[in-house]
Amino acid sequence: MPNLIAKSALFGRAPLTLSGTTLAEAQIGPITSVAAFRGKLAKVKKVLGGFPAPNTVSGNLIWTGPEQAFVLGQAPDLSGLAAVTDQTGGWAALRLSGPLAADTLMRLYPLDLRAAHFPKDTCARAPLGHMQSILIAEETGFLILIFRSMARTAWHEIETALQTLTARSSAEI
Amino acid sequence: MRLTCPLCGPRDRREFYYSGTEDYLNRPPEGAPIEAWDDMLHLRTNPAGVTKDLWYHETGCGSWLLVTRNTVTHAVLATELVAARKGGAA
Numbered sequence: 001m002p003n004l005i006a007k008s009a010l011f012g013r014a015p016l017t018l019s020g021t022t023l024a025e026a027q028i029g030p031i032t033s034v035a036a037f038r039g040k041l042a043k044v045k046k047v048l049g050g051f052p053a054p055n056t057v058s059g060n061l062i063w064t065g066p067e068q069a070f071v072l073g074q075a076p077d078l079s080g081l082a083a084v085t086d087q088t089g090g091w092a093a094l095r096l097s098g099p100l101a102a103d104t105l106m107r108l109y110p111l112d113l114r115a116a117h118f119p120k121d122t123c124a125r126a127p128l129g130h131m132q133s134i135l136i137a138e139e140t141g142f143l144i145l146i147f148r149s150m151a152r153t154a155w156h157e158i159e160t161a162l163q164t165l166t167a168r169s170s171a172e173i
Numbered sequence: 174m175r176l177t178c179p180l181c182g183p184r185d186r187r188e189f190y191y192s193g194t195e196d197y198l199n200r201p202p203e204g205a206p207i208e209a210w211d212d213m214l215h216l217r218t219n220p221a222g223v224t225k226d227l228w229y230h231e232t233g234c235g236s237w238l239l240v241t242r243n244t245v246t247h248a249v250l251a252t253e254l255v256a257a258r259k260g261g262a263a
Contacts, residue, residue, distance in 0.1 A: 054180045054181070054234070055180075055181060055182070064234075065180075065234045065235050065236070066180060066234060066235075066236055066254075066256065110184070110185035110187065110188070111184075124181065124233075125181065125232070125233045125234050125235075126181075126184070126188070126232065126233060127187070127188060127232035130232075132232050
């Protein structure tokens with residue numbers, strides 16, 4: 001098998017920085033969805049070395065639903081314990097970091113994303129505009145997982161929101 | 174309007190899909206007379222007051238919720254996971 005060149009969803013898109021806030025495509029490697037079979041959650045937990053509580057991230061595990069999580073990076077063998085699907089090619093990852101990150105995303109998400117309410121290692125399955133997404137709070141910003149086919153729309157939405165806030169902050173009143 | 178998803182917390186109404194009455198949870202047993210099925214599928218009350226219905230957390234965690242609300246005051250009184258009910262995850 002020849003070594004093919006994998007193109008990411010926003011291949012070639014340069015990062016955008018406005019008001020010290022940067023929007024960039026993130027490379028997060030393999031994504032595997034793990035959905036525990038009924039009654040097998042305890043065993044799945046053992047193999048994975050834990051399982052994230054609802055709306056949290058723990059290590060390379062992201063909670064994505066009831067008894068369901070995404071594993072970033074190499075996933076262990078869970079045959080017989082969980083429904084495991086490779087989702088690597090299905091998602092685009094965007095990272096928004098900087099002082100306007102929360103305000104920008106709060107224009108698109110119906111959630112309170114201020115650090116006091118949505119601290120680091122919190123995650124949410126929530127709509128970005130009308131798009132399904134997974135939002136993860138990081139140290140200085142957010143990681144957004146969006147369906148790959150919607151990557152450019154998501155970029156456009158976030159870019160527009162960030163531009164609006166930048167214009168407002170620099171406007172003379 | 175906001176609904177509190179037992180898993181995700183309080184969320185906006187736009188994240189949810191409204192399915193209909195809780196009657197859909199009460200399927201007649203096997204061999205039940207045709208009238209019981211007819212009732213389950215078609216017979217609805219239309220209360221002015223407390224009602225229970227099913228909502229799907231569509232752009233959230235994908236859970237089905239049983240929501241108790243008041244159609245007169247618009248108060249949302251309770252939400253619970255259908256999967257957490259007896260036989261709910263079957």
